[in-house]
Amino acid sequence: MxxxxxxxxxxxxxxxxxxxxxxxxxxxxxxxxxxxxxxxxxxxxxxxxxxxxxxxxxxxxxxxxxxxxxxxxxxxxxxxxxxxxxxxxxxxxxxxxxxxxxxxxxxxxxxxxxxxxxxxxxxxxxxxxxxxxxxxxxxxLQGFSIGLTEGELRSALLLAILAIVIYPALPIGSIGPMGLIQPRAAWATVILIAGIGFVNYVLWKAFGTRGVAIAGFLGGLVNSSVTVNELASRIGVQAAGAVAAAAYRGILLATAAMVMRNAVILALLAPAVAVAGTGAFAGMLAASAFFVFARRRGPALQTPPGADPQDNQIMLPFSLWSALKYGLVFLLLHIVGVLTQKYFGNAGFYLVSVLGGAVSSASAVAAAASLAADGKLTLEAAATGAILASLASVAINLPFVLRVPNRRFVMSIALAMVVIAACGLGGLLLGAPLAQLVTEQLPQLSQLYPGH
Structure with missing residues (x-):
């Protein structure tokens, strides 16, 4: 039992x-x-x-x-x-x-x-x-790590510290009198621009120098003015033949890269504003592409014989000074933009956008997107300011080209830049209808901007 x-x-x-x-x-x-x-x-x-x-x-x-x-x-x-x-x-x-x-x-x-x-x-x-x-x-990976220099490693670590350590510790929202300072927004801009430059450097490191055309495009993603100045300085030594043709396309590709970078920054930070500025950015990119490929039948785009390949290398991907510079420019443009818009209306903000675009168009575009996201600017005004900043960046590069002794080269670049700027201005006139279309057809985007 x-x-x-x-x-x-x-x-x-x-x-x-x-x-x-x-x-x-x-x-x-x-x-x-x-x-x-x-x-x-x-x-x-x-x-x-x-x-x-x-x-x-x-x-x-x-x-x-x-x-x-x-x-x-x-x-x-x-x-x-x-x-x-x-x-x-x-x-x-x-x-x-x-x-x-x-x-x-x-x-x-x-x-x-x-x-x-x-x-x-x-x-x-x-x-x-x-x-x-x-x-x-x-x-x-082994080949990449062996070829990694100490400066490149420090740059990567610095970027990681800025993105992972410092950014989460910054206060959220506006601080200071009148809410003029936005630490996280400024730091996000620094990380975004630096990240684009870092990816550009990695691509450069992986694929090497494949001609001045690639150098112009990749350099334009970081700083179009520096790239145009560097390419134009080469024409001063050898002003004809393959070098002039390569520099021509390199400068135009640097300009196209700058426009593309600004459009991407605007799309990431303020999608509705990016839609309103689509006409201008698309027109500038189309004009750049036309002039680039219109010269395909010209001399081969290659590095001239006897040139030092190291001349095509770009700077280190990231540095503390560049981060602080972008952040400072963004904060200054944001503060001045708020004050001028408050006391002088949109005309004051447009003036700040033009001046900021001549210094750093990426920071000026990010500032316009930030102001729109905070409701301190209307959608149309923010899109207009971003486009004006990009046009100012195109215009500021022209003096670098005018010093080249090759008049034919100067006239070709000047004509291309004028047409690119004209297409941008033409697209700017379409900003208001596009903004209205965004408001009517995409309310989920326009609701992100209570000031609109």
Missing amino acids: SSIPTIAAVTATAQVVPDWPYLEMLTRFALALALGLLIGLERERRKKEAGLRTFGFIAVLGAVGASLGDTYAYIVLCLTGLLTVFLNLQDMRTHEGTELTTSAAMLVTCIAGILCGKGHTLTPAAIMVSSTALLAWKDI
Whole structure:
């Protein structure tokens, strides 16, 4: 009789544990297996001790352990750790080395399998795809890190500090008298502009110098005035042939890059204002593209023989001075823009936009977007100010070209810039109808700007 309660207790305990849903668990295990095979395939191709089958088993084992419970998941993770120790001991005995990268990949695979067993899908998939990419791009990453200079590393760390450490610590909203100072908005502008410059530098580093045309476009993303000045100075030495043709296209591409950069900044910070300024920005880009490709039948766009390739390199991607300069210009334009708009109306803000565009069109465009987002400017006024800043940036580059002794070159560039500015002014006249269209057809965007 004493055995009857024992059997009943066992039966009751067995009934507490539910059956696993077959299709759901099969999906989890299949995902874990697929992810394990993905990273195992890369290890197999490199002829590592742990390859396709090993990583597949580890991922499935992690999924099964997580399905049984957290305790089993920890046990599976510990067993995987012991397996990596055995792998390294075996490799040290046979090859006098270690498999640290493969060991780390095995632990990551086990954790991804555990996540799959718990029902996660996108997270383990993203982890495994990223890990496989890191393994597959070993040669590329190694070559990039070896060629990385100390100054470039400091620039990357500085950008990370500005974006991750300082930005979250800044106060939200306006501070100071009349709410003139917006620390986060200014810092966001610094990060945005610096990020564009940093990506530009990485592309330059990865693909090298492919001619003055690429130099002009990539340089224009950072600072079109500096780029135009540098290209124009080369014409002073060799004022004809391939050099003049290359500089011609490089200057126009720098101008197009400046317009494109300003349009992107405006679209990111104030989408409705960007829509209102679409006509002007599109017209300026179309005119730039026309003059660039109209000279395709001219001399080859290449670096002249005997030129030093280092002359085409740009500055370091980021520096503390450039960050402070952009932030200071943005704050000054924001403060002056608020005051002039308040006491002198839109005409005062337009004057500030023109002056700011001559100094830093990116900061002037960001300031116009910020004022519109705060409701201190109407949509039409902000779009007009951003366009005027871009036109001022085009105009300020012309004196750099006028000093070139080649009159034909000067006339060609001057004609192109005049047409580009005229297209921008023509698009500016369409700003009011486009702004009205935004207000009527896209109310969700116009509601972002309560001042409109």
